[in-house]
Amino acid sequence: MRTQVDVVLATGAAVLNAADPLALEMADLCDGEVILYAGAPASDAIAAHVASGGRAVYVRDGAVVLASERAERLLAERLPDAFADTAGKQAHPGVLPAITAAWALGLTPELIAAGLATYGMNQQTPAAQAC
Numbered sequence: 001m002r003t004q005v006d007v008v009l010a011t012g013a014a015v016l017n018a019a020d021p022l023a024l025e026m027a028d029l030c031d032g033e034v035i036l037y038a039g040a041p042a043s044d045a046i047a048a049h050v051a052s053g054g055r056a057v058y059v060r061d062g063a064v065v066l067a068s069e070r071a072e073r074l075l076a077e078r079l080p081d082a083f084a085d086t087a088g089k090q091a092h093p094g095v096l097p098a099i100t101a102a103w104a105l106g107l108t109p110e111l112i113a114a115g116l117a118t119y120g121m122n123q124q125t126p127a128a129q130a131c
Contacts, residue, residue, distance in 0.1 A: 008032040013104035015097050018045040018056065035104050037096040041065065057100045064099060064116075066109055075099065075113050 005014045005026040012032035016023045019038050024045055027034045036049050037057040046056045046067070056067045057075075064075040095116075102112045 002026055002029060005029050015100045015104060017097070018043045018049070018058075033104070035100050037100040039096065041067075055103070057096055057103065059096070064096075066099075066103060073109055075109055076116055 005016070006029045008014045008030045010031045014027070014030040014032065014034050016027060016034055016036055017038065018024065018036040024036075033055070034049070035055045035057070036043075036046055038046055039059055041047075041058045041060045043058070046058060050056050050067050050069055053069045058065055058067065063077050066073045066075050099112055099116070102115070103109070
């Protein structure tokens with residue numbers, strides 16, 4: 001995994017899991033921006049990263065939060081059912097890095113939220129496909 005972080009250019013970004021100590025160690029190898037994600041905001045790594053001017057994505061009380069030193073922004077007050085557990089609090093393992101990567105690529109929070117809200121709406125049900 002180090003190779004991918006090692007080759008990030010100054011204009012790029014690495015999306016790293018704040019809950020993984022090995023991933024956090026790679027942050028110093030990145031020439032570009034590092035954006036952290038985690039399933040919970042109570043992470044020393046997230047707090048220190050945001051306080052030093054970094055960005056992070058995490059879930060707090062079922063809400064997806066985009067955080068920077070300047071502000072926290074709720075992306076979704078509740079994770080859509082396609083991405084959450086039955087309590088709406090735990091994110092599917094792939095959704096937070098995907099949200100973080102979209103934010104790193106410059107997609108607006110509104111566009112990311114719209115993608116979350118409409119995910120799967122174009123898929124037909126098996127009964128509709130049979131018609």
